[in-house]
Amino acid sequence: MRLDLSILLPHLGFLAQGALLTAEACVLALVGSVIMGAFVAIARTSSSAALRRIAFVYVDIFRNVPFIVQLFFFYYGLPEIGLYIDAFTTGVIALSIAGGAYASDIIRAGILAIDQGIIEAAEVSGLSRRVIFTRIVLPIALRTSVRPLGSVLINMILTSSILSTITLNELTGSAQIVVSQTYRPFEVYVVLLVVYAALTYLVSLAIAILHRRLNRDMMEAVA
């Protein structure tokens, strides 16, 4: 039994590139999830029963089917209907749709938690529904949703490892290649484990700071 972490040194650059790809995919997918989640949240709270039903079904399906199956569905299925998209874009789309299902619940809770009185004050001053939603409801809901959405992001970082199964060389995919070159799977995967854990830890710290920053103005001043 020989443990030798130094064999990884020459491959750090390559792994870093993989990490960068993971980061890119996750950031794009987070944006996609929030947009998707916002639309679905609106649908869930809309007055149209049909819209509410569709939104509910979407959330239900994508929260109860394994991500790898969703991914394969898009990766193998889209070319069948003539859409030839590269692995990276397919991965981002799949992550966005899956993330959107969770994000919609979070944003919906954020919207419902807004004090009715504030909405009434806005209505009564003559603001249109659209302006009320974009200038008041959404900004407040997003501010209170920062922490839970942060969990979605962290989950996404971990889930993105599954993109390695569709030949994308993000962090896990790159690690697999390094293993094939060094024949040291234990060292590589142990380091990979720690790197992911460290990454998620840093992100959770960043989320905590962001939450405090954005909500500082809204928190009660200590008299």
Add this chain to the structure above:
Amino acid sequence: MRFADFTAFDLVLLAQGLGVNIALFLATSLIGLVIGIAWAIVRYYRVPVLSEVITFVSELLKNSPVLVQLFLVFFGLPGLFHIRVTPVTAATITLSANTAAFIYVIAVSAIESIGRDQIEAARVFGLTRWQVLRHVLAPQAAAFAVGPLIALLVNQLQVTSLISVIGVVDLTKIGNILNMRTLKPFVVWTAVGLLYYAAAKLVALLGTRFENRLRAHSAWRGL
């Protein structure tokens, strides 16, 4: 000879695949439950060093991708210890440990949610720490933990889909095989998704039934 069409036997294959997922899910959930609770008890007794190690390992397992954990066990351990590990063994070890980490956190938070005053009262009456755990904390903690536990189990069922990547012939693997053969990804992956969805819903349903029965017998309603 190439069978490019679907046959009735494919349904059997799919069912078998799902069976593998469910079997592994049940086994690893049970083992994970036992280990996770054992860890929580260690933490309850505040065993020095061991408690910290457990917390560290649990955080590592919770905040890293399951796929990487699978690779570590399946590819890494044989390399380091010069042992042979079958895909099913690796899957069982990995998923049990992963489940245990989450159960540990749920158990700890459930125990800590119970008011200090009850523990103090019990101790003052002369009950040992074990007796307090067994008669005062455990029943209440169990009732408290059922909700998060069900959500966890539904999630872990979906996580089992990843064992296909290290070669276990589960539902996802069958999906891959059928996909290769019939080249009809939409049909195949929809069928696979549907089966996973049904299984997830079943677990959720049984879980809430169990939760309701627990509540019905609970003497601590509203206390």
Add this chain to the structure above:
Amino acid sequence: MIKVENVKKAFGQTTVLDGIDLTIEPGEVVSILGSSGSGKSTLIRCINGLEKLNGGQITVDEFDVGKPRELAEARKRSGTVFQLFNLYPHMTVLGNITLAPIEVLKKPRAEAEATALALLESVGLGSRADAYPAQLSGGQRQRVGICRALAMQPRYLLLDEVTSALDPEMTAEVLAILAKLAQEGTTMLFVTHEVEFARQISDRIVFLDKGRLLVDLPTKEFFAADGGMAQPRVAQFLSKMRKD
């Protein structure tokens, strides 16, 4: 002119307003008194369109609040100040006051901000334009609420128990501002518990009891023994308020 004609409003089985008739002319200061549950706040919420009528009609300058198209115009002509302030927590004081003038009246930002600052100065909050609502006291928040309503240059100011959530000191500072506005000729419709204040600044006092309008008299006559006080419910109510 605000015209309330035979207005009826029920929440489920409970009738809250049972045939109210009321007219407010420009320049008038009218107070609505009555015990809790008499329908006072509901009446104001019907005038600014937050509640839909079950019967009757309300028009603000001939615009029917029951018709969605006309409601928008009606709302431009009235401003509401709320009991719980209802300021936008994520915007500064300045942002709160300028949002509607910019979005609804389409005023240029510079003009809206200048008006806002002038209003803030007049209530003594000129230096707090960049503060957030969470950093202000209750009295300060309500003063911002008043500025926010006034920034729209409304014909009619609707005030729904605007001092009920404030302690005595803050109540006094807000009442002082309202007294000044009344003096300057602003048309105001108050719902309030502050009987003394109502007596001092109102032209007319209206008394609601269990959804019915019992008395509608000029202030002096309302408090006269042979006028409003002749009504047993009014006398009962006023003596209770005096005791508190």
